[in-house]
Amino acid sequence: MGDILLTIKNVSKEFYGNQVLKDINMEIKKGEIHALIGENGAGKSTLMNILFGMPVIHETGGYQGSIELDGKEVMFNSPHEAMSHGIGMVHQEFMLIPGFTITENIKINRELTNPNMVSRIFGKQYESLDMKRMNSDARKALDIMGMSIEEYTLVAGLPVGHMQFIEIAREIDKTGIKLLVFDEPTAVLTESETQNLLAAIQKLAAQGIGIIFISHRLEEIMQVSHRVTILRDGEHVVTKDTKDTNVYEIAELMVGRKVSLDRSGSDSRRISDEIVLSIKNLEVKMPGEEVKGFDLDVRKGEIIGIGGLAGQGKLGVANGIMGIFPARGQVIYEGRPLELNNPRGAITAGISFLSEDRKGVGLLLDESIEINTVFTSMQIHKEFLHNLGFIRIMDSQKIRNHTNKMIKDLDIRCTSSLQHAGSLSGGNQQKVCMARALTQKPKLLLVSEPTRGIDIGAKKLILDLLKSLNEEQGMTIVMTSSELAELRSICDRIAIVCDGKVKGILSPEASNAEFGLMMSGVHADSQMGGAE
Amino acid sequence: MLKNEDKQNNTVKKNLDIPIVKSIGLPTLIIAAFFLLVMITAAVLKQSLPILISDILRRFGMNGVLVLAMVPAIKSGTGPNFALPLGIICGLLAWTIGIEMGFVGFKLLLITSAIATVFAVATGYFYGKLLNAVKGAEMTIATYTGFSTVALMSLVWLMAPFKSKQMGWMMGKGLRETIKLDGVNAGEIINNFLSFEIIGIKIPTGLLLTFFAFCFLVWLFFRTKTGVAIIAGGSNPAFAAAAGIDIDKNRIIANILSTVLGAYGIILYSQSYGFFQLYSGPLMMAFPAVAGVLIGGATASKANISHVIIGTFLLQGLLTASMPVANQLFAGTDLSEIMRVILQNGIILYALTQVKGGGK
Structure with missing residues (x-):
């Protein structure tokens, strides 16, 4: 690892008076793999948007602080400008054209061309493509990634793992690439594809490219990164050398919010052992929140929380039960099977959503x-x-x-x-x-993200209302939320969803680290033993 | 969807910050101002105001139900019923069958309405099915459904085995282009019911009462359980689906209603004219009706009874009044017809530009 490549100095950002980044400082060295982690809404995306000069930043009044690349202050007004300075991004969603070959996808908008008759008259736009040189460039980029696939294959029909590699190949084919940002690159990959990718990332770093690696999977971070920076609620929590920390500590720092346990008066409440709702192997095809075999038993009179990171499928559960998205599996409500994909049936049975x-x-x-x-x-x-x-x-x-x-x-x-x-x-x-x-x-109330987009005062009112419905009327409540603190403040139990399944059920008093680890899909028991 | 809405709200805020403009709507105000101007000009030119007003009332009443037919379709989310010719043809077919059966006067009117209902319900059902199959492109499909049905029916008018002397040509086969209702004692039969004259203005009481009665019934329908469900399905399909509403069924019901109103509309229209027109007669009749409801302040996704009443009055009033005025001012030109085309198509164009990107 060599000199400092990128410095982020005291960067702050406000959206309409709402502070989303406060005084962020970060340094990335040449050849370093720098992991950036934080919960949803911690400010990772905003920071990357600033780095790339995304229009959304300028439209909302720019940012404070400064960014230096190779020791010179830069301020990008468009992603294009950022790219021309050697910053690349590998997207979470693939931005590939299926009907084009791998080469064409890698070279899109940067095609190598030769002049011809027409172009001499009408200009550069009409030059013919130099497929030979383009293919050899693509080959070179694919080789760096250790991909043996032919560069003239069509992208359509390739496995997702390959698509991810093509995305990366496109970035490294750009001349003078200095810094590459990977935004959750492994989210859609299988285990072996992930290992290939991580190896490729290490290879790139070895060539002196600086890498920002955003991931929720803490094991990967431990495996490849040199340093980690943790953001929480828009604040820079800490930057540490990876070798000096462990999964347990990272998880705790990531969640690390003070939890206000506010279950006073809950003693008078009785949660019976009767199971009012039993979900078995529920699968829901909700785009972006797919549920893949969810099991949960809900007891009469309790407030049960469903938590987890965005995209893991927690929102799909309630939508599946209510028939809003196509679902499969078994849901037993009050002893009788509930017909799925039938909103009317669910409402008639006494479930509100x-x-x-x-x-x-x-x-x-x-x-x-x-x-x-x-x-x-x-x-x-x-x-x-x-x-x-x-x-x-x-x-x-x-x-x-x-x-x-x-x-x-x-x-x-x-x-x-x-x-x-x-x-x-x-x-x-x-x-x-x-x-x-x-x-x-209703006898059973399903609430999803009840406080999303609501100011703090109203948030409390809504949560208090849920609590009083539960306490005074004995209403069973299933609450799905991205805000862990909110779940911990009113729920009796919290099921954490990861990859469409229940990863585990925690008590609201469980430690930050337990929540953090479970949300990241790490088996808590196996890691905690090693950490202590 | 949300973004679009915000955008729209913003442009509305930017352009129309005056409260009255906001609550009534810019197009409605412009047309109203224009209408007033024409009326004043008519007075200045010493045209007979009583005759003009009588005419306006008559045209208002006779077009009203056709415009009202737009409301169920718009509320259900399928957009203005550009396939109004379907309903109109049902009404026309009912007229011809009624006359062929030899009925006259009020009896003819009742039989015609009954037959029209049967045809329109059946047609509306299949038309609704068609619209459910082409979600997102309803308005275009509707327009061409109307056009092609009119063409198809031209063959029917020519070949159907009608024998009545009232409707056939002097020689050869087929029905005449224009069929007079005076011959079967049905001309102005509703208009003249309880009608009276006051300061030279003829009030077509029966016509207006019928129109308002239909308005009331449609208003009432949209306060029923089914009516409210139709509104919800039209204004937010995701919401309605989550509440367990069968949106497709409701869209069919709404379009049946719209088609039936189209059939009644043409019956009311033609008795007031004293004749009805077959063949290409219904071809363009959807457009003044669509324009009418839009001028009243409706959009392609929202419409109320008040929009129908205001819009029909303004559009028909303007068209009626401008004809004699234009003829006197610019003798020898066809200015009023040109203006009708500009107004009618202009307002439809304006409304279509306000439509949010393809509904799902």
Whole structure:
């Protein structure tokens, strides 16, 4: 490892008054593999966006602090500019054109060309491709990666592992590449592909390229990185030499939030041993949140949390049960099997769902609070209707009274019950969703990301409300959330989902490290023994 | 989807910060101002205002139900019913069958309506199925469904074995292009019901009452369980699906309703005219109806009864009033017709530019 390649100095960033990065300092040396880790929302993506000059940064007022590349201060206004300075990025999603060959994908927009007749008249855009040189360049890049595949193969139909390598080959084919960022490159790879990739990364580093390696898989980080930097809530927690630390410590530092245990009054509550909901081998095809064989037993009267990192499938569980995304497997509710892929059936059975997609699935933005509140009950339970023989007409008076009661009970801030849901603030919209769920008088309430996009005050209100529903009415609640602190503040047990399956169930009092390790897919027992 | 909405809200905020413009809508205000201008010009030119107003009321009533037919389709999320000719053809077919069966007067009207209902329900059902199969491209498909059905029906008008003297040519086979309703005592039959004159203005009471009755029924329908479910499915399909609503079924119901209203609409329209037109007569009839509801303030995804009433009145009022005015000011030109085409197609174009990218 040699001289310093990249220095990030006191970088801070605000989005609309919301501080997402505070005083970040980082140094990357030539030939170093520098791991960057943190939970979702810790600020990793924002930091990388700043480094790449993504437009989103400039549109929101730029950033404070400075970035130096090779000792010179730089400020990139576009990803293109960053690339021309030798910074490359390997994306999490493949940006490849399936109908093109490997060479064409590697060389896209940087094609090598020879002049011809037409181009002499109409300009460089019309030069012919020099496939020979392009192929040999591609070959060279593939060789560095240790890939024996022919460079003229079409990308369509290649295994995902290969696609990842082609992405990387494209980056290293760029002349003068100095720094490569890998954003969770192993998320979609199999074990052996991962090992190949890690070996390739080490090879690249050996050539003097600096590497920023973002991953949730702590074992990989331990295996390849030289140093780790941990971000948490936009703050730089620590940078350490990998050899001086261990998985246990990293996990703890990553989660390391003070947990306010607020389960007072919970003594009066009784959780029976009766299992109200039993999920067996549930598979849900929810794009980006796929569930692959989820098992969980929910006891009557408890609040159970489902946590885990984004993309691991925790959001798919509730959506699968409610029939919003195609699901397979067995769900037994109150002793009877629940028909999957049938929203009406689930609602009729007495399950209510608060979707994580409040504006997309949760609300009729152009309709009044009244309609939003009573809609599901009206349609499924045929309430709030005048029954005139074969015609059922809305009972406006009953709807208004009920909605006004809900507005009062849940403290929904609005001008009247006729205000459109779309014009309410996020917190109040969530309360309207809640009002609808409660109007259905559910026995089981599934809530997903109940506090996403809501300010702190409203957050507390929503959580308190969930708690009181549970304590006073004995409602069973399954709460899915990305915010571990929130789960730990009200749940009795927390199931951590990793790769579409339950990795383990923890008590809210479990240590930060246990949560961190489990979320990263590490078997807690095997690692903790070694750490202590 | 959300981003689009935000964008739209922003442009609306930028362009129309005046509250009244915001609540009524820019196109509606422009057309209203124009209408007023034409009326004032008419007065200045010493045109007979009572006759003009009588005409406007008549045109308003006779077009109303056709415009109303847009509401169920828009509310269900399939967009304005550009396939209105389907419903219109059902109504026309019912007229011809009724006349062929030898009915006259009120009896003819009732029989015609009954037959039209049967045809329109069946047609609307299959049309709804078609729309469910082509989600995202409803408006285009609807337009061409209308066009091609009109062409197909031209063959039917020519070849159907009708014998009635009222409808056939003097010689040869097939139905006439224009069929008079006076001959079967059905001309202006609804218009004249309870109609009266006041300061020279003829009020077509029956016509207006019928129109308003239909408006009330449609309004009531959208307060029923099914109606609310249709609105939800149109305004947020993901929401409706999560609540266990069968969106496809509701879209079919809404389009049946729209087709039936189209059939009743043409019956009301033609009795007021005193004749009805076959062959290419229905070809372009969807466009003034679509334009009407849009001028009233509807969009391709939102429409209310108030939009129908305001829009029909403004568009028909403007078209009726501008004809004599334009003829007097610019004698020998076809200016009022040119203006109709510009207005009608302009407002449809405007509304289509406001549509959010292809619905799913």
